[in-house]
Amino acid sequence: MTAPRLGTGILDRIGDTGLLELRRVVPSECARVFLKIEAENPTGSMKDRMALAMIEAGERDGRLSPGGHVVEYTGGSTGVSLALVCAVKGYTLSIVTSDAFSVEKRTHMAALGANLALVESDDGGMDEALTRTMIEAARRITERTGGFWTDQLANTDQLSAYHRMGAEIWDQTRGKIDAFVQMTGTAASCRGVSEYLKSKKASVLTVAVEPAESAVLSGGPTGVHRIEGAGAGFVVPLWTPEPIDRIETTSTADAMGMSRRLAQSEGLLAGTSTGANLLAAIRVGTELGPDATVVTVMCDSGIKYLSTELYRARENHSEATR
Secondary structure (H helix, E strand, O other): OOOOOOOOOHHHHOOOOOEEEOOOOOOOOOOEEEEEEHHHOOOOEOHHHHHHHHHHHHHHHOOOOOOOEEEEEOOOHHHHHHHHHHHHHOOEEEEEEEOOOOHHHHHHHHHOOOEEEEEOOOOOOEOHHHHHHHHHHHHHHHHHHOOEEOOOOOOHHHHHHHHHHHHHHHHHOOOOOOEEEEEOOOOHHHHHHHHHHHHHOOOOEEEEEEEHHHOOOOOOOOOOEOOOOOOOOOOOOOOOOOOOOEEEEEOHHHHHHHHHHHHHHHOOOEOHHHHHHHHHHHHHHHHHOOOOEEEEEEOEEHHHHOOOOOOOOOOOOOOOOO
């Protein structure tokens, strides 16, 4: 029996997450599909990896001094992860976010000590205008406070965190991986993991996923969607097509439906982006056939979305027991 991993603090618990084969939600004609369980990170999100990498890079090169102030715009998960890292390391934090993102994320950020600036959305949707408004608000806060702006859409420091994630997947599959599928937000996780896997095995099929309602990477028009943390509405600075073989799209409704199926058939409570990942992974896996292995990502825990349309309690229409 393996002894539990020991650490000197909560930040030591970031990474080294499990890889789980899905059994019931994957059709018989599909490849084996494995899910990287990023909900095992301390805040329940893969964003813990990139938050730590960006902060530590700022520390190393002097952009962030002891006791300094950090600024970021975020759909929520990056903000929660930065709030955790800043709390542990003794930095203050200003977060620009929006009512388009779950109240659980905003409450979590505040509980960890972040100061929040809320940007109103257009009826709860995510689109290019909202993203750009949040970015501009973060820029103004940075100018006013003199803080360290992590600027997640343009910050290449986070790529090292996702190279590590790629190394974990490579080791966990013992190199027997045929395809990797991942949703794009900043594009850093899809790019970073794909870069690492391609460096080990050039034949690995790498697939980026984006919202069908705003499929800008696929050459489509910008639009409004409700997949939190994904689809900024424009081609983000960290996107580069070189390590990516193809792009798949999924609608918000389909992604939510798959997330609910995942919870009810596999017992895995995840966010909408995970549902989108799984839909694309099954498409790819069905093309590759049952002898192949596909890896995709459980980006975060569904506990972050219990108040949202994804999991909000619905009226039970069944007849009550008398």
